[in-house]
Amino acid sequence: MRHFFKAALTASAAAMTLLLIGCEATGPASSKIGRLFVESHFNEDGTYAALPASSAPRPFDEDRFENDIDLVSFLRRNSVHSLIVSEGDDVVLETYLHGHDPKTLWNAHGISTTIVSAAVGVALEEGRIKSVDQYISLDLPQFGGSGITWRHLLTMTANLDYTEAPHLLKSKTVQLFSADDFSALIDEPSLDESFESGTRFHYSSLVAQIMAEGLETVYEQPLQDIITDKIWHPMGAGEAAQWDIADATQQVRAGYGLHMTARDLWRFGRFMTVEIEDHIGPDFVAEMRGPVAGRGRFFRRAESRLVSPDWGYGYGSWFVRLPLNGEMVAGYGSIGFGGQTLLHIPRYDMTIAVQARVLPRDGRVNFIKSVLEHVLNLEG
Numbered sequence: 001m002r003h004f005f006k007a008a009l010t011a012s013a014a015a016m017t018l019l020l021i022g023c024e025a026t027g028p029a030s031s032k033i034g035r036l037f038v039e040s041h042f043n044e045d046g047t048y049a050a051l052p053a054s055s056a057p058r059p060f061d062e063d064r065f066e067n068d069i070d071l072v073s074f075l076r077r078n079s080v081h082s083l084i085v086s087e088g089d090d091v092v093l094e095t096y097l098h099g100h101d102p103k104t105l106w107n108a109h110g111i112s113t114t115i116v117s118a119a120v121g122v123a124l125e126e127g128r129i130k131s132v133d134q135y136i137s138l139d140l141p142q143f144g145g146s147g148i149t150w151r152h153l154l155t156m157t158a159n160l161d162y163t164e165a166p167h168l169l170k171s172k173t174v175q176l177f178s179a180d181d182f183s184a185l186i187d188e189p190s191l192d193e194s195f196e197s198g199t200r201f202h203y204s205s206l207v208a209q210i211m212a213e214g215l216e217t218v219y220e221q222p223l224q225d226i227i228t229d230k231i232w233h234p235m236g237a238g239e240a241a242q243w244d245i246a247d248a249t250q251q252v253r254a255g256y257g258l259h260m261t262a263r264d265l266w267r268f269g270r271f272m273t274v275e276i277e278d279h280i281g282p283d284f285v286a287e288m289r290g291p292v293a294g295r296g297r298f299f300r301r302a303e304s305r306l307v308s309p310d311w312g313y314g315y316g317s318w319f320v321r322l323p324l325n326g327e328m329v330a331g332y333g334s335i336g337f338g339g340q341t342l343l344h345i346p347r348y349d350m351t352i353a354v355q356a357r358v359l360p361r362d363g364r365v366n367f368i369k370s371v372l373e374h375v376l377n378l379e380g
Helices: 011-018 031-037 069-077 111-125 150-154 172-178 205-219 223-232 262-273 282-293 363-379
Strands: 048-051 080-087 090-096 241-244 258-260 298-303 306-313 318-324 327-336 340-345 350-356
Touching: 048 223, 069 080, 069 090, 069 363, 080 262, 080 363, 090 262, 090 363, 111 150, 111 205, 111 223, 111 258, 111 262, 111 282, 111 327, 111 340, 150 205, 172 205, 205 223, 258 262, 262 327, 262 340, 262 350, 282 306, 282 318, 282 327, 306 363, 318 363, 340 363, 350 363
Parallel strands: none
Antiparallel strands: 048 241, 080 090, 080 350, 241 258, 298 306, 306 318, 318 327, 327 340, 340 350
8 A cells, every 4th residue: 555645845945936937826816816716616607618528428437446545635635626547548546526526627727728739730730820830920910020930839938928927916817817808918919028939938828818819710710619629529528618708709718717527638638648649740749748759848847835847848738757666757748727737658658637726735746656656556
């Protein structure tokens, strides 16, 4: 039986939490913003666009192992609401806590950016976009003269004047996630002249919105229909999802507010691992998979109460390296605010999908390592 025990963090490591890198942020500053980030359950009183379930959902088998008390206690301490782990399509663990169940719709937060990025890959494969180095201004003329390309957006290296700050009431992030009309953020773009696009990683939910509106232009369809046709149905979604939209413009909030079940989060993870190769070109897929495919680079980013050097970013996707079962392994997938995690470890063909209220206490890397080692130990 594996026991989940972590050593206390040092004061110096804890002090590094002041750094905010990527899509993690400090706590919300008001009750309104609290509803955005703390209460991730689907709110039936909101305004949403539906992504219908697939007529041929990907099969989901019963889990192989029973949950033991150590695992459940560990998950509760880390505010996990659902956990699914599979080897290939063989589900080995499925756990729900805090009133969560297989039908619960939960905010995927930044994971929707990865879904939008995958749709960009489909658009490239279909010839709707000619190249990742095509200027975004060809589809969104307001970006004329910016020099921003689809590659800059996919890699989060566009020099947008934007700071990911959901904890600040008057920030552009809060406007993007909660305003009835956030269109000025895209229609009147502002650039940061202190660096050139392509030279610095700069995570931005605004990027997801720009990519979404570019996709709407090339397909002449609303984003929810594009994602349904190109990703949601091909991945075999088992339930309808609900995507938050702005009341005044009826525009989907591309980098936030896609509410899905835990099983459909896992299904997207399996799609990224298997079927994506049938819909997206090999170079694009390799960039999404990062070091697993010999692409991408690592950098330092805030990881709960630590600053971790073990994260990197590809085409709309995150990748990570971690010690597992006595060796260093790499994985790829997606992460979102509050501990939402989707990761595939090719070395063991293991996929892990997590829905949570907050980040794991000791960071995602340690959390993932503990869960996957638990599964490997169960198998002997």
